[in-house]
Amino acid sequence: MIQAVRKEKDQYLANFAEFERQGTGPVPDWLQQLRKASILRVAEYGFPTTRDEDWKYTNLAPLSRTAFGLAGPTRLYDQLSDHWLLGLPGPRLVFVNGFLSSDLSRRDGLPDSVQVQSLSEALTHAPDLVGRHVGKYADPDEHAFTALNTAFMKEGSLVVVPPGTVLETPIHLIYLSTGSEHPFAVHPRNLLLIGANSEVRIVEGYAGQAGVAYFCNPVTELVAGDASNVDHYTIQAEGDKGFHIGTLRTCQERSSSLRLASFDVGGSLVRHNLTVTLDGEGANALLHGLYLGASDQLIDNHTRIEHVKAHCDSRELYKGILTDSSRAVFHGRIVVSKGAQKTDSKQTNNNLLLSNDCLVNTKPQLEIYADDVKCTHGATIGRLEEESLFYLRSRGIDKQAAANLLTYAFASEIVSQVRIGDLRNQLDRFLFAWLGHVPE
Amino acid sequence: MLEIRNLHVSANNKPILRGITLTLKKGEVHSIMGPNGSGKSTLAQVLAGRESYEVTAGEIMYDGKNLLDMAPEDRAREGVFMAFQYPVEIRGVSNMYFLRAALNSIRKYRGEDDVDAMDFLSLVRNKMKLLQMDDALINRAVNEGFSGGEKKRNEIFQLAVLEPRLAILDETDSGLDIDALKIVAEGVNALRSPDRTFLVITHYQRLLNHIVPDFVHVLAEGRIVLSGDKSLAFELEEKGYSWLEKEPVG
Numbered sequence: 001m002i003q004a005v006r007k008e009k010d011q012y013l014a015n016f017a018e019f020e021r022q023g024t025g026p027v028p029d030w031l032q033q034l035r036k037a038s039i040l041r042v043a044e045y046g047f048p049t050t051r052d053e054d055w056k057y058t059n060l061a062p063l064s065r066t067a068f069g070l071a072g073p074t075r076l077y078d079q080l081s082d083h084w085l086l087g088l089p090g091p092r093l094v095f096v097n098g099f100l101s102s103d104l105s106r107r108d109g110l111p112d113s114v115q116v117q118s119l120s121e122a123l124t125h126a127p128d129l130v131g132r133h134v135g136k137y138a139d140p141d142e143h144a145f146t147a148l149n150t151a152f153m154k155e156g157s158l159v160v161v162p163p164g165t166v167l168e169t170p171i172h173l174i175y176l177s178t179g180s181e182h183p184f185a186v187h188p189r190n191l192l193l194i195g196a197n198s199e200v201r202i203v204e205g206y207a208g209q210a211g212v213a214y215f216c217n218p219v220t221e222l223v224a225g226d227a228s229n230v231d232h233y234t235i236q237a238e239g240d241k242g243f244h245i246g247t248l249r250t251c252q253e254r255s256s257s258l259r260l261a262s263f264d265v266g267g268s269l270v271r272h273n274l275t276v277t278l279d280g281e282g283a284n285a286l287l288h289g290l291y292l293g294a295s296d297q298l299i300d301n302h303t304r305i306e307h308v309k310a311h312c313d314s315r316e317l318y319k320g321i322l323t324d325s326s327r328a329v330f331h332g333r334i335v336v337s338k339g340a341q342k343t344d345s346k347q348t349n350n351n352l353l354l355s356n357d358c359l360v361n362t363k364p365q366l367e368i369y370a371d372d373v374k375c376t377h378g379a380t381i382g383r384l385e386e387e388s389l390f391y392l393r394s395r396g397i398d399k400q401a402a403a404n405l406l407t408y409a410f411a412s413e414i415v416s417q418v419r420i421g422d423l424r425n426q427l428d429r430f431l432f433a434w435l436g437h438v439p440e
Numbered sequence: 441m442l443e444i445r446n447l448h449v450s451a452n453n454k455p456i457l458r459g460i461t462l463t464l465k466k467g468e469v470h471s472i473m474g475p476n477g478s479g480k481s482t483l484a485q486v487l488a489g490r491e492s493y494e495v496t497a498g499e500i501m502y503d504g505k506n507l508l509d510m511a512p513e514d515r516a517r518e519g520v521f522m523a524f525q526y527p528v529e530i531r532g533v534s535n536m537y538f539l540r541a542a543l544n545s546i547r548k549y550r551g552e553d554d555v556d557a558m559d560f561l562s563l564v565r566n567k568m569k570l571l572q573m574d575d576a577l578i579n580r581a582v583n584e585g586f587s588g589g590e591k592k593r594n595e596i597f598q599l600a601v602l603e604p605r606l607a608i609l610d611e612t613d614s615g616l617d618i619d620a621l622k623i624v625a626e627g628v629n630a631l632r633s634p635d636r637t638f639l640v641i642t643h644y645q646r647l648l649n650h651i652v653p654d655f656v657h658v659l660a661e662g663r664i665v666l667s668g669d670k671s672l673a674f675e676l677e678e679k680g681y682s683w684l685e686k687e688p689v690g
Contacts, residue, residue: 385528386492387528388528388530390488390489390490390491390512390528391524391527391528391530392530392538392542393489393511393512393513393516394488394489394512394513394515394516394521394522394524395516395521395538395539395542395598395602396513396516396517396542396543396545396546396549396602397513397541397542397545398511398513398545399511399513401541401545402513405533405538405541406530406533408532409530409531409532409533409581410531410532412532413531413532
């Protein structure tokens with residue numbers, strides 16, 4: 001174990017040296033310093049182990065064991081070119097193995113005032129804007145994988161929506177990982193800045209080619225300005241040999257409204273670190289999640305909702321469906337600061353187990369430092385109800401179809417939250433296929 | 441059309457039905473009455489194919505086929521329908537989708553094509569009218585948030601759409617106020633036909649004022665202790681069930 005940890009550190013330090021050598025074009029000072037400080041953080045602490053309370057159920061040994069090198073640009077994405085994420089209409093930035101693909105990206109249909117740039121473009125054209133925000137919300141000192149991402153920060157997406165903008169079309173940020181001889185790591189960095197009174201829907205999608213070993217370690221920082229209305233969807237559809245450790249850090253200003261939904265429909269070892277900060281009075285956040293686990297997948301969702309200011313509401317509902325020998329972890333923490341009076345927070349986690357060998361660890365955690373708040377949480381782990389199965393069968397529906405229908409119904413509560421029709425339909429279709437069903 | 445011979449059924453090794461013999465002919469309406477715990481609902485569930493009961497002896501022939509060999513869905517496809525005493529809430533599945541899936545699986549079994557969308561809609565509308573159901577219920581999730589009366593009405597509505605040959609009503613009257621009871625009973629009466637057999641299970645005689653049976657059987661302690669015509673129901677209403685236990689017959 002110790003050896004593995006040392007090896008993994010050495011690997012990333014070697015990668016970093018290589019990364020610095022490769023560096024093309026001028027890099028702003030602040031970024032150079034930030035990268036260096038971050039790699040030192042990685043060198044000092046390494047990856048967390050299961051002795052760390054937050055990683056108790058997620059053993060990173062398979063990730064540490066693999067020597068992930070730097071990714072190089074590739075055009076070999078044929079096998080992913082018909083991926084359903086690329087079938088979603090609307091403007092998009094598409095990255096292949098961490099590099100912007102101008103062939104696959106399209107930016108038409110956006111008003112001129114809205115900036116959708118790759119991070120490398122932004123570092124050239126608006127380095128100060130990036131510097132003012134990046135790393136201010138997702139602190140590299142806080143998490144090893146944020147530090148790792150920050151050390152290798154080079155590419156990703158910048159979305160800037162000026163105040164008072166209502167965007168009809170959703171923006172898609174899509175990261176593909178594909179054919180490479182050696183295992184590789186990518187560290188996409190996204191900065192999403194939504195101005196006051198604006199309305200926008202953003203989709204972050206991650207997909208990878210089956211059989212390819214890679215590690216995708218994205219970090220997204222999202223700021224929702226006063227009275228803005230933001231939908232953010234994370235679609236994790238990595239390949240079956242893909243590792244995904246994703247960090248999403250949101251900061252909400254006064255009276256903003258944020259709807260987050262996360263869909264885990266792929267990956268081998270998956271971890272989400274989601275932190276939502278309600279930092280302005282009257283803000284509200286709605287969090288939904290659906291994770292589907294099969295074979296020996298491990299899907300871990302760690303969410304943290306920080307109620308900093310008074311009169312904020314949060315609602316969280318995560319649902320999981322597990323089969324084969326898959327495992328899932330849900331850890332939902334709600335922290336209510338002293339000043340966050342009149343907080344109204346509700347967290348729910350429901351799990352459906354379809355096999356005997358699957359396993360879920362669910363842990364709600366409330367930390368409340370204010371005295372006039374309403375906070376509830378609940379978690380369930382169960383199987384399909386015999387009563388319901390019998391009811392459907394007694395009307396002529398066969399056993400497998402009845403089980404699929406009930407499982408679909410369980411998941412559809414989350415899918416129906418998606419406020420982009422095309423995405424909702426694709427997820428629906430995926431769900432049917434996952435259940436071994438053919439849609440009508 | 442249905443022949444139950446010497447049926448013995450246990451649940452968790454505890455005998456519940458201890459030798460039921462009963463013959464229902466095509467088009468007949470039979471009622472089974474009896475005190476709580478006599479095994480009425482067990483009989484209904486066993487007919488519908490509930491797997492948590494163990495049949496320890498006897499047989500059930502349905503149209504010459506061994507019913508006990510058939511999965512619940514195949515029984516439904518062969519025309520057996522049970523209106524549940526406690527209809528189940530199915531979250532996230534609309535009544536409309538559910539009924540269409542059920543109807544189509546029955547049609548497929550018979551070698552028929554899927555029902556046409558427009559035909560299905562008009563079928564559903566007609567049958568809803570029969571049960572005086574609120575239109576909104578059809579697009580809601582199956583039984584979710586329905587009142588007790590709405591759930592029971594929904595069962596008879598399903599019966600009306602699926603048109604079974606053997607309809608088993610398991611305490612459909614329980615939890616209904618008199619107005620709802622009349623509507624449900626009228627619905628059932630409208631569905632009576634020479635091709636459809638009914639087995640009406642009830643604790644109280646009051647339902648039988650509205651759905652008049654051809655035969656009444658009394659079940660006590662897992663046996664049929666008395667059979668007669670509809671007048672037996674009135675007798676039971678007057679005397680209660682306790683006298684049966686003192687002087688067992690049959």
